[in-house]
Amino acid sequence: MATPELRPLGNALGTEALGVDLSKLDDPTFDWIQKAFAEHPVLVFRNQHLGAGDIAAFGRRFGTPRIHSLVGYRHEEHPEVSWLRNVDAEGNIDWYGVKRATDWHTDSTYEEVPPLLAMLHALEVPSTKGGTMFADMCAAYDALPQAMKDRLAGLVGLHGRTDGPAGARLYDPEEEMRRTDKKYAEQPRPAVINHPVTGRPILFVNPMHTHGFEGMERDEAWQLIEELAAHATQERFTYYHSWQVGDLLIWDERATMHRGAGDYHPEERRVMLRTIVYPN
Ligand SMILES: O=C(O)CCC(=O)C(=O)O
């Protein structure tokens, strides 16, 4: 293989991998990607032209791509791939698709086993804006005052589907129930976890799915969740990805939070394919 190269896109995170054709991925190139991804939790491959089956196959290199919780967005032929789009089958604006995921979160931390990574492949993008923002939760943890690190050390976060402070602002719980075909039990997760490859500590609290902490009153917990989210999403820890058609972006579901920027004109089409990968 010709050795690919890395180029930083943002100050905090966001890294472009140059010289990779994901449609012809050999084992040495995949090993290179895995190593790069452990250090660079948002990796972008430009000018890729992949179908849903290719995306699922790329996901299977890392683990097991899984069917998405939102029934209506599953891909017709490859249900482990889903659509992220703001238009319905008739080409009308899908307002749920416009609103979806436009506040900070880490995906599916309410699942019994949390995911490893997710990927988006841009097929149609708005003429301006419509980006996705990412936050580096290792850097955010490192920068916390020691007193907060000590406070978090013993804390266990409680995660649910959309019932954290940001989830409650964004979603209607009854509509969410109608859109999914599974019930989710609350999942306890340490507020600080270690990255399985690098060992670095990660602030693992997100305002969409974390709705409390074991043994803490709700008001105090919500205040803490909001305070941690405000800290972690300061500009110095974040990257705004401006999409180009053909981008395939992968992000680490342990070490980052993300959100749709929600800043484009909804009349413009925004269509992507997505998959989320769990451990085998
Ligand atoms: O719309 C976006 O940019 C973010 C979507 C998202 O949160 C996801 O695909 O997990």
Ligand SMILES: [Fe+2]
């Ligand atoms: Fe997401």
